[in-house]
Amino acid sequence: MKDPASTGEIVATVLARDLVDGDMVNIGANLAVARAGALLAHLTHGPNMTVVMGMSKAALLNEPELPEFELLTDHRASRWAEAYYRHDEHLANIKFRRDSVFFAGAMQVDPFGNSNLIGIGSDYGRLKVRGPGAIGTCNGTALYGRFYIVLNAHSTNTLVEKCDFISAVGFGRGEQTREALKLPGPGPKLCVTPLCVMDFEPSSKRMRLVSVHPGYTVQDVIARTGFELIIPDHVPQTALPGDRELAVLRQRIDVRGNLRKVMLRPAR
Amino acid sequence: MTTKPDRRASRLCTVADAVDQIAPGMVVGIGGFINSSHPMLIVREIIRRGLRDLTIVGAASAGLETDMLIASGCVKRVISTYVGGEALAPIGPAFRAAAESGKLDVFELDEALFYAGLRAAAQRLPFNPWKGGVGTSIPEVNPALKTFEDPISGETLIAVPAFNIDVAFFHAAHSDIYGNVQYVGHGWGDRAIWAASDRSYVQVEKIITNDDVRREPLKTLIPGATGVIRAPFGAHPFASPGFYVEDRKIIGDYVQAATRWAKDGDFSALAAFLDRFVREPADHYEYLERVGLRQLLGLHEY
Numbered sequence: 001m002k003d004p005a006s007t008g009e010i011v012a013t014v015l016a017r018d019l020v021d022g023d024m025v026n027i028g029a030n031l032a033v034a035r036a037g038a039l040l041a042h043l044t045h046g047p048n049m050t051v052v053m054g055m056s057k058a059a060l061l062n063e064p065e066l067p068e069f070e071l072l073t074d075h076r077a078s079r080w081a082e083a084y085y086r087h088d089e090h091l092a093n094i095k096f097r098r099d100s101v102f103f104a105g106a107m108q109v110d111p112f113g114n115s116n117l118i119g120i121g122s123d124y125g126r127l128k129v130r131g132p133g134a135i136g137t138c139n140g141t142a143l144y145g146r147f148y149i150v151l152n153a154h155s156t157n158t159l160v161e162k163c164d165f166i167s168a169v170g171f172g173r174g175e176q177t178r179e180a181l182k183l184p185g186p187g188p189k190l191c192v193t194p195l196c197v198m199d200f201e202p203s204s205k206r207m208r209l210v211s212v213h214p215g216y217t218v219q220d221v222i223a224r225t226g227f228e229l230i231i232p233d234h235v236p237q238t239a240l241p242g243d244r245e246l247a248v249l250r251q252r253i254d255v256r257g258n259l260r261k262v263m264l265r266p267a268r
Numbered sequence: 269m270t271t272k273p274d275r276r277a278s279r280l281c282t283v284a285d286a287v288d289q290i291a292p293g294m295v296v297g298i299g300g301f302i303n304s305s306h307p308m309l310i311v312r313e314i315i316r317r318g319l320r321d322l323t324i325v326g327a328a329s330a331g332l333e334t335d336m337l338i339a340s341g342c343v344k345r346v347i348s349t350y351v352g353g354e355a356l357a358p359i360g361p362a363f364r365a366a367a368e369s370g371k372l373d374v375f376e377l378d379e380a381l382f383y384a385g386l387r388a389a390a391q392r393l394p395f396n397p398w399k400g401g402v403g404t405s406i407p408e409v410n411p412a413l414k415t416f417e418d419p420i421s422g423e424t425l426i427a428v429p430a431f432n433i434d435v436a437f438f439h440a441a442h443s444d445i446y447g448n449v450q451y452v453g454h455g456w457g458d459r460a461i462w463a464a465s466d467r468s469y470v471q472v473e474k475i476i477t478n479d480d481v482r483r484e485p486l487k488t489l490i491p492g493a494t495g496v497i498r499a500p501f502g503a504h505p506f507a508s509p510g511f512y513v514e515d516r517k518i519i520g521d522y523v524q525a526a527t528r529w530a531k532d533g534d535f536s537a538l539a540a541f542l543d544r545f546v547r548e549p550a551d552h553y554e555y556l557e558r559v560g561l562r563q564l565l566g567l568h569e570y
Contacts, residue, residue, distance in 0.1 A: 086489075135379060136399050142401070165409065
């Protein structure tokens with residue numbers, strides 16, 4: 001009997017089903033679930049997707065197996081490159097990425113999808129925890145197409161009423177909306193965590209619960225969220241991967257089983 | 269009367285020649301990207317000489333080479349969006365400790381803003397504008413970045429000041445003796461750092477002939493480095509595309525030693541690491557001997 005889907009596999013499938021053929025996806029470093037979701041979409045229903053892997057435009061459809069390179073700088077991944085983007089050009093030439101899909105991690109996220117990778121603390125000069133920094137997220141969330149917030153932890157420390165700093169704008173706050181700031185990208189579409197899937201209610205732009213992963217309840221999500229989440233009357237369980245999706249994930253995308261090591265389920 | 273040179277001059281030089289170009293307080297560029305392609309002969313020589321007060325323009329995402337420079341007390345200010353080793357060290361331990369204690373001046377920015385500053389320098393402009401970052405805390409916590417109203421459209425943009433680099437250092441695959449530097453792969457953001465610098469010194473795995481360079485001129489990403497240093501395994505312990513992968517054992521030893529210092533204030537393991545791999549080896553070959561032939565050749569296995 002096959003193992004049931006792990007949380008990482010469930011969330012990768014959620015992301016994959018939200019991607020459509022023709023999407024351009026950016027796969028960066030350290031987001032195993034986003035990588036798996038983008039590749040799953042490409043291999044199941046998106047043969048015309050453009051997959052930007054690190055600094056390569058990657059041709060992957062005919063590869064029986066896509067080993068996951070742990071480091072973005074692993075040159076062995078360039079075996080799939082049909083074009084290179086020099087890193088400076090990659091950041092400067094963004095018109096061709098204007099509708100591309102971006103995935104952002106974060107240390108903190110607020111109800112409007114604004115997020116923080118700078119650090120934790122009230123005084124910037126003396127941070128309690130120095131974060132990794134914005135890296136490419138500030139730009140990708142502002143100037144590319146829709147983006148997905150991918151969190152490996154779901155707690156009142158990560159989903160907060162107000163971020164200590166904002167390194168990537170979601171829908172902005174108060175007067176400082178995306179429209180007022182004239183940010184061309186449309187903003188975040190979903191926020192996925194080890195507990196649930198959330199989207200943004202169209203008029204208030206506040207985060208709203210969409211589905212809860214198997215084994216958890218709406219109450220569990222509310223208890224672990226540091227702000228008031230919009231809860232619809234009916235919240236379904238997150239849909240599980242189908243047999244074909246699980247097979248593609250396990251046999252072609254995640255052969256080392258890394259999706260079982262991320263997005264660990266918090267203790268009840 | 270000027271004398272007429274009788275031949276084209278070779279640009280081959282030594283590590284010492286290159287590091288002689290650095291004075292305390294200078295703006296120094298270090299190429300590569302996270303766990304790959306850093307000019308480690310240069311980095312070790314900077315540490316050995318105890319140079320101080322440097323502003324390091326690391327790669328857009330710098331690696332633990334910058335962390336080693338911070339741990340060794342060489343750095344006043346870092347201009348880079350990231351200092352770390354991805355899965356090998358999510359954040360550089362010395363970078364984190366120095367930033368949290370306020371001892372290190374971190375130039376907060378993201379990758380596109382980073383390249384805007386390099387582009388301004390390359391274009392001999394005082395700044396380059398950029399949109400991404402408007403609405404974030406970045407221009408609030410970094411007073412060197414100024415928001416301004418675009419005179420054409422009226423919208424708010426960020427002015428990134430020019431990062432004028434005094435001298436920049438790189439590690440690449442090949443060069444001829446005239447400084448025509450060719451890479452295996454895309455060369456990260458090295459060319460943008462080169463374009464923003466007054467002088468550039470490049471370590472290479474192998475010196476090739478000018479004939480070889482002219483077979484594929486498009487591969488020449490740095491057309492005329494100031495100086496070229498022959499440095500096989502010169503990016504070790506980091507990777508060099510087409511030659512070797514990163515050395516996780518030695519990177520791990522560094523991360524462990526630096527973490528102990530950053531967390532508990534115990535410098536002994538880090539001092540021992542720096543003595544063994546930086547201060548004691550008389551030259552690059554002695555460094556490689558300390559790493560060991562079996563360890564080095566094991567990194568060739570793709």
